[in-house]
Amino acid sequence: MPDTPDHQAELTRIISAVTDVPADTLTGSSRFRDLDSWSSLVALRLLTTVEAHFGVQLTLRQYFRTETVDELAAMITVGSTRPCA
Template identity: 35%
Template structure:
């Protein structure tokens, strides 16, 4: 799957979980860029991304992610 497509689908997940239709993710977006993306919602986002793409992350993989781009790259590697 192309990285752009993963980013687009991840964007839809973020809009749904964070209940904010105006979210527009880029590969450099981080939690500090989106008000609703806090430590409580972070877990829900990861769970929904995993479920949507049918992949599983380890905790240490999640902790090392620096931005949305790295999350999408992680998904791409796992579904490849």
């Protein structure tokens, strides 16, 4: 799955829905820890939503090292090219 503007927009909508942060305030460089509603529970909700929506399986260790929207988009792209275990 290439990282296209549509892919980025789709991811931004998902992040907005999970975090209750308006999508128009999120950019590729937005840091998750800077979002007002960010917590470990929200992080896990986002992980499961992203995995289900994009059909990828992300490693928890890598996911928790992800700091920005762009980094998560890149992780999804890489995850979609790897077979699920």
